[in-house]
Amino acid sequence: MSINQERIKLFEIDLRSAxxxxxxxxxxxxxxxxxxxxxxxxxxxxxxxxxxPEFDGLSQVKRHRAVYAALNRHFPHEIHALSINALTPSEA
Incomplete structure (x- = not known):
């Protein structure tokens, strides 16, 4: 497993907890x-x-801020750049 695959697993844990x-x-x-x-x-x-569902009623900026907050501990050492597509279940 590559270092970035390991990182992705950690990102997933943090996002699932948030x-x-x-x-x-x-x-x-x-x-x-x-x-x-x-x-x-x-x-x-x-x-x-x-x-x-937590994105319901939030602007794209607030959705992105929520994702950045959930992954905050990974910046800047594990994540240098992050592209985010954050949707509600009804938008997906």
Missing amino acids: FQLSQLAIEDESHLHAGHAGAASGGGHFKVRIVA
Whole structure:
């Protein structure tokens, strides 16, 4: 198992403890950013698609802030960049 696969498992644990997830997909996109200055620090580039009822009534900015808060301990060492698609179950 690669270091980023291990990281993804930890991210999933933190997101599952913060949200009542109906869907979660985390993709490692670090290979797309090889040579990027952030990649040199060891932090990866990840893409998250998360569906949870807690996002109901929240703006995209507030949804993203909630995801960042759930993953806060992983910045900047494990996560350098994060792309987020946060939806409610009715939007999914």
